[in-house]
Amino acid sequence: MTDFDYALDLQNVSFSWHKRHAPVLKIAEWRVEPGRRIFLHGASGSGKSTLLSLISGILVPTSGQIKILGTDLARIGGMARDRFRARHIGVIFQQFNLLPYLSVEANIELAVKFGHRPILNKDSIAELTDRLGLDRSILKRKASQLSVGQQQRVAVARALINHPELIIADEPTSSLDSDTRDEFMRVLLESAALNRTTVIFVSHDKSLGHYFDQEISLHDLMQAGETKA
Numbered sequence: 001m002t003d004f005d006y007a008l009d010l011q012n013v014s015f016s017w018h019k020r021h022a023p024v025l026k027i028a029e030w031r032v033e034p035g036r037r038i039f040l041h042g043a044s045g046s047g048k049s050t051l052l053s054l055i056s057g058i059l060v061p062t063s064g065q066i067k068i069l070g071t072d073l074a075r076i077g078g079m080a081r082d083r084f085r086a087r088h089i090g091v092i093f094q095q096f097n098l099l100p101y102l103s104v105e106a107n108i109e110l111a112v113k114f115g116h117r118p119i120l121n122k123d124s125i126a127e128l129t130d131r132l133g134l135d136r137s138i139l140k141r142k143a144s145q146l147s148v149g150q151q152q153r154v155a156v157a158r159a160l161i162n163h164p165e166l167i168i169a170d171e172p173t174s175s176l177d178s179d180t181r182d183e184f185m186r187v188l189l190e191s192a193a194l195n196r197t198t199v200i201f202v203s204h205d206k207s208l209g210h211y212f213d214q215e216i217s218l219h220d221l222m223q224a225g226e227t228k229a
């Protein structure tokens with residue numbers, strides 16, 4: 001990976017779902033320094049998930065440039081983008097997306113396998129789950145047998161196991177009550193801080209904003225874009 005000053009660097013980005021439709025996203029410039037923790041909020045349908053898909057290279061912009069950790073994801077092929085995501089980006093979704101029929105350990109090992117970081121072994125999985133407050137006996141249980149609170153910790157473990165430089169979280173707290181939600185935020189952000197991981201966290205719940213270095217609405221991000229463009 002090349003050296004980079006910004007974990008995220010978006011320049012003149014626009015994205016439309018269909019060629020003849022108006023863009024759902026237009027951002028003239030958005031730069032995020034490594035290690036920053038950003039809280040992004042916005043109305044339903046405003047394009048937050050679309051933006052996260054662009055940042056993680058699941059989508060590529062219709063025009064403009066997105067550099068993630070110094071790499072322009074549109075310039076590398078689809079398979080290379082998948083590899084890049086597995087190695088450098090930890091993704092946590094609302095539903096946690098664990099494979100229900102696999103054990104907790106196998107769910108995490110899958111992320112290790114796709115990340116191609118052979119230095120990691122079962123000890124590092126156990127150490128990480130310890131740190132996240134999960135009993136080691138849970139590693140052998142099927143993901144489908146876990147409580148929601150346990151699933152969220154496993155999802156954090158899976159996102160962190162490859163020591164990603166960037167974490168992207170899309171409404172990960174929406175199914176949690178307020179106690180487990182605060183615990184989730186603590187576990188996620190403390191673990192991210194250990195590796196100076198950049199965090200981009202999307203939620204409707206503005207009360208979470210105080211956990212972050214910066215709060216920004218997608219609307220403001222796009223307005224700033226308009227005045228700069």
Ligand SMILES: Nc1ncnc2c1ncn2[C@@H]1O[C@H](COP(=O)(O)OP(=O)(O)OP(=O)(O)O)[C@@H](O)[C@H]1O
Pocket residue numbers: 017024042043044045046047048049050051
């Ligand atoms: N696969 C798709 N094909 C076409 N249009 C889509 C697709 N996915 C999303 N959209 C549209 O793009 C716009 C932005 O959707 P997106 O899911 O990014 O919003 P959001 O801010 O994440 O919403 P929410 O907070 O409700 O999850 C919406 O108008 C949506 O209908």
